[in-house]
Amino acid sequence: MGVRGWHRSWQERSKMERIDLYSRFTISCIPWLFTLAWQGTPFDHDIRHEPLPLTLGLALLLVSLAQCLLSNRNLHPSYEHYLGISVFPERRLLAPIGLLVVAVGLLAALAGVDGVKSSGLLLMTLNTPMALVITRVLLVPVRRFLVESLCLTALITGALAVAGVQGGTLAGVVPCSLFGCVLVLISVRPSAWSMSVMWQTEQARGIQARLAVAEERLRFGRDMHDVLGRNLAVIALKSELAVELAQRGRPEAVDQMIEVQRIARASQQEVRDVVRGYREADLSTELAGAQGVLSAAGIECTVTGDSGEQLPAPVQSALGWVVREAATNVLRHGDPRHCVIRVGITAGSVALQVENDGAPAAGTAPSPAADEPGSDGPGSGLAGLRERLAALDGSLEAGPARGGLFRLTATIPLAEVPQPRRAPLVLRPAAMVAPGVMVRSRSGLVEE
Known part of the structure; x- marks a missing residue:
């Protein structure tokens, strides 16, 4: 399961691999789009064009871009973790969490120096948790993710409150922080769930194909048993009879061995017919x-x-x-x-x-x-x-x-089409292919 060999061209991939690759590429683009839209837009009108606010805003933008890089780096292992293919190493979350703390600190510092308007601050708040929660939403159950989102919202709101943000702006920080987390939950999680279902369906198709092959092998085995089972039993009985007759010095042993030879050749032809029937x-x-x-x-x-x-x-x-x-x-x-x-x-x-x-x-x-x-x-x-x-x-x-x-x-x-040279397969009872079959009775070998 999963996309194997990312260097391969699009045409070399199966349909499921294409869908998987498209899904992962779409998710990897989400943090970049939100960073450019919500973190870059305030530079136009909302951030004061003075050295300190611009420096803090630029630093926050760089931290957000670094978060996007780490989010893309962690997307593949988190996706594999959700699909049950591998376990996500928790140490890979240390750097994203550290960058999130730095981003919250820079956002609070920017608000503390009154370097950004309320509208720009709310846009930056929307973007702050995005890169981390895109990875986290694939690693934990939904209920735990919602609890962590509330804790993250409390952290951002508390930091901005300490920085001096008050009133309606501070009240707007709460829904903005939660909106980013919920947006990731309703977009990334269903996408990964859909891929999980499709991969399971693909795996079920493969199992079904292997079962069909196994069933065909069993059917072939049954056909071979039906063809050879009785004839081999007849050969064994006639060979035993020929041994007993030879030990007694009776000339009928030669006739029995000739009959064994005839039955063996007939069985060989029937095996060819069975194999030919499967090949035709x-x-x-x-x-x-x-x-x-x-x-x-x-x-x-x-x-x-x-x-x-x-x-x-x-x-x-x-x-x-x-x-x-x-x-x-x-x-x-x-x-x-x-x-x-x-x-x-x-x-x-x-x-x-x-x-x-x-x-x-x-x-x-x-x-x-x-x-x-x-x-x-x-x-x-x-x-x-x-x-x-x-x-x-x-x-x-x-x-x-x-x-x-x-x-x-x-x-x-269709004119003068050659007729088939091979006789059609006819499964005949052993008594028909081997007249004079010997059967075992309580008194010994008796010919019917």
Whole structure:
């Protein structure tokens, strides 16, 4: 969690990192804006243009700027403390508290020499606690922050009262001091709370994705168990029977071992079929999956045209890989808000078009991927997709389009499309793939 690598460019950050960075930058600008507005404005009309008042006012301005620097320096650790990522070191508050005491003293001295009008004094009072409370509001609960704000208001009011401020001006110091603290409370605290909720949501999405992967692994494991479980049990039983027959010198042991060999080869083929079934990409499934994944990432995805269910299996598989790769590139490159997937089928060809409004920045365009290790065909990069489509006399075009769009178009002719060379996966009971299965009874091994 949090923004990692502040030196990275804007385009290299995820959406959550951009929001986080924008939020922190906005909070870091608050003390500077208030210092320039509330601490600098009185120099025009409210501070007497004499050496001592101007010197005190300038010193107070410099102290306020130093407070802003410390506030920005402490913003990141205080933000991380609020998000629960790390603990804020309390020693970092010593310097801001010291500068606050100096600022209150300078403000009281400026009022004591009658160097500032009431309106200017109230503006300076507004700014005095801002830099410190921006850090403090992220470190303590709201109730404690309000108590500390009252104590801080009492400190400022008491210092100005000792300096000789009286009447309505002194009465106005109290709401001005409290207003600055409350303003920070209702602006900075909700912003940090919103970021905390969004980071938790982002973390939940990551956990959900990992759970989906774990569930898929379990499903794959169940499929493998269903395919191999009975056949391996049959192989074990027939091998045991062959050993017993061989020990008795009976020639039927050879037949049993031949049967074991046949079942093992059949099991090997079924394993290949299971793995191939997981590698093959079904068009309708990939369209639904791409729409779900993009929508979950905050990208409005629309699928139009034909579902492609009547297309030959090789065409569906090739286009399914195109959809999968296109959806991956939409998430990985650029920052789209909308994505449209169109499937058009004519008498002589089928065309798949994926279009989004997040054209990749220079240097981030998807590069051809290497072949997948252990796969039966080329990889899922653009070069691999072209090879898949070329096997069906198809073509692939990808690049920027008008209106800041990025468009990927895959076209496959439907005339004389090769039929799938692989037999569809059929999970058969062990008794069907291995006739003459041996079962164990109380009296020994018996053939059914």
